[in-house]
Amino acid sequence: MADMSPWLIVGLGNPGARYARTRHNVGFMAVEAWCESLLPTRPSWTEKWKGLTTSVSCKGQRCVVLRPQTYMNRSGGSVVPAAQFYQVPPTQIVVVHDEIDFPLGRLAIKKGGGHGGHNGLRDIVQQLGSADFLRLRLGVGRPVHGEVADYVLSDFSPDEQGPALDLVERAVTALTCMMTDGVVMAMNKFNS
Numbered sequence: 001m002a003d004m005s006p007w008l009i010v011g012l013g014n015p016g017a018r019y020a021r022t023r024h025n026v027g028f029m030a031v032e033a034w035c036e037s038l039l040p041t042r043p044s045w046t047e048k049w050k051g052l053t054t055s056v057s058c059k060g061q062r063c064v065v066l067r068p069q070t071y072m073n074r075s076g077g078s079v080v081p082a083a084q085f086y087q088v089p090p091t092q093i094v095v096v097h098d099e100i101d102f103p104l105g106r107l108a109i110k111k112g113g114g115h116g117g118h119n120g121l122r123d124i125v126q127q128l129g130s131a132d133f134l135r136l137r138l139g140v141g142r143p144v145h146g147e148v149a150d151y152v153l154s155d156f157s158p159d160e161q162g163p164a165l166d167l168v169e170r171a172v173t174a175l176t177c178m179m180t181d182g183v184v185m186a187m188n189k190f191n192s
Contacts, residue, residue, distance in 0.1 A: 006055070006062040007179065008088040009034070010079055012097040012120040014153075015069040023140040024152040026164065027096040028067050030138060030171035035065055037172050049085070051078040058179040064088075075120040076127030083128065093133035094178065095124060096171065098152060102139025105163045107170050108191045109183065110135045134183060136174060138167055 011031030012024075019025050035043040038056045043065075045052040051068040064086055068078030083093060097120055102108070112132045115121035125131045143151035156164045170190070177186040 005088045005092055006064050006086055008079070008083055008086065008093045009063050009065045009175065010075070010082075010093065010095045010124075011065070011067050012072060012075055012095060013067065014071050019153065021155045022153050023156060024072060024098050026098045026138045026140060026168065026171075029168050030096045030136070030175070031065050031067060033168050034172045034175045037176070049078050049082040051082070053082065058176060061179045063179065072120040074123055076123040076125075079124050080127045090128060090130040090132040091134070093128075094136055094175070095121065095133055096136040096138065096175070097121065098140045099137035100140060100142045100148060100152065102137060102141070104139055104141040104160055105167050106139035107167060107174060108137045109174065109178065109187045110137060111183065111187075134178075136171060136178075138171055140164075 009031055011027035013019065013028030014024060035054055035056050038058055043054040043056070045054050049066065050070045051066045053064060053066045056063050056065060064082065066078060066082050068075045070077050079093070097118060101116065111134055114131065115125055121135070124133070140152065174186055174190045177189060
């Protein structure tokens with residue numbers, strides 16, 4: 001059944017205009033840009049599974065794209081019902097998220113593993129009952145001073161706007177590569 005299931009592409013972030021351009025929402029930014037790159041018009045997002053969802057085809061590969069609207073710490077409450085509805089196994093779920101352990105601009109694809117202190121990943125692992133999903137990790141850097149929570153919930157600075165935009169564009173290319181050339185090829189190409 002897994003080979004008949006679509007891929008589930010999940011961008012992590014927080015809902016609302018207040019958080020729209022924050023570091024924590026780079027996952028939302030990346031999946032939105034990816035959908036726009038595949039469709040002739042802006043994607044139509046539907047409210048479902050405590051999130052916003054749309055469907056795209058990438059070189060014939062069917063993908064359901066989800067932006068949980070549960071706030072980051074409760075992302076699993078959106079991901080799990082979507083995965084159950086489409087009977088998507090964890091190995092066909094890609095979670096796109098911010099990564100403070102990478103400098104701004106670094107990108108990497110990872111198969112499974114721990115949550116690394118990321119509350120969105122932690123909740124998905126707990127609710128899904130598996131850590132075997134794929135992660136597209138988007139580096140946003142770590143704060144020099146202050147709290148991590150304040151840092152990830154703040155907007156990119158003017159000096160960071162260009163690198164952040166470049167990161168999102170490379171995430172679009174990486175997602176497309178994962179769907180068209182396979183995960184291993186994408187890891188070889190993008191992990192550095």
